[in-house]
Amino acid sequence: MNNEEKFTVPSATLVEKPAEYELRAEVPGIGKEDAELHMEGKTLTLKTHAKYQNPAGFKVAAQEFERVNYSMSVDLPDMADPSALSAKLENGILTVVVKKRPETQAKKIDIL
């Protein structure tokens, strides 16, 4: 990276599913080894520290995107269970799945 202290907030979506929440963030250029996820209370924090450098001797002829590091904090909804969390980073997309607390899930009530 040209400037290691510069962080960008990734483009991300949080989707609610019946039993879980799914957070998807676009972090192109970031590998698993470059990303750090922290959970503090209800706050999920992502920070990346990739070190990119253009190949030696090459000049930039056109630049439409920057190789940046990403930083993001998300407050998970009250119904989320921060201890039931899984994350994967594939092809520059970070996916975090957080289960809902069982007691908050809708129950079907039989009508007698």
Add this chain to the structure above:
Amino acid sequence: MNTLMNIDPWGLLDELFNTGSRTFRTVKARVAGRFPPVNVLLDDNAVIIDLELPGKTAKDVELSLEPQAVTIADKPAIPEGEAKPAAEMRPAWSRRLELPFRVDADKANAKFANGILRIELPKADAPAVRKIAIAG
């Protein structure tokens, strides 16, 4: 007067490529659709093209190489079984980059890493001057 008709969305892009930086002029882009952003790196012997394509893999992108240009296009997924209308099979985006020199197609290589596609195109050896005998 219809002002809407006068708006040329690619005009701005052309302006960007045609003014200021000389290097921008050497790599001229022709674009269609909403394309992913590209970075182009040059040295005397090769050109490197990086595309930002988070979530995509090799099966989602199609590359075709001409001696002095490269076209990068989205590859529409073919749904199993059913025939799709031709319009849906067209790539969602495609982009042709003209290169400042002829490249060697045999030594070209392209690789995805963490949602970034890197295409490396080495310069072709200078074509030998060919003498043409004049008949008669």
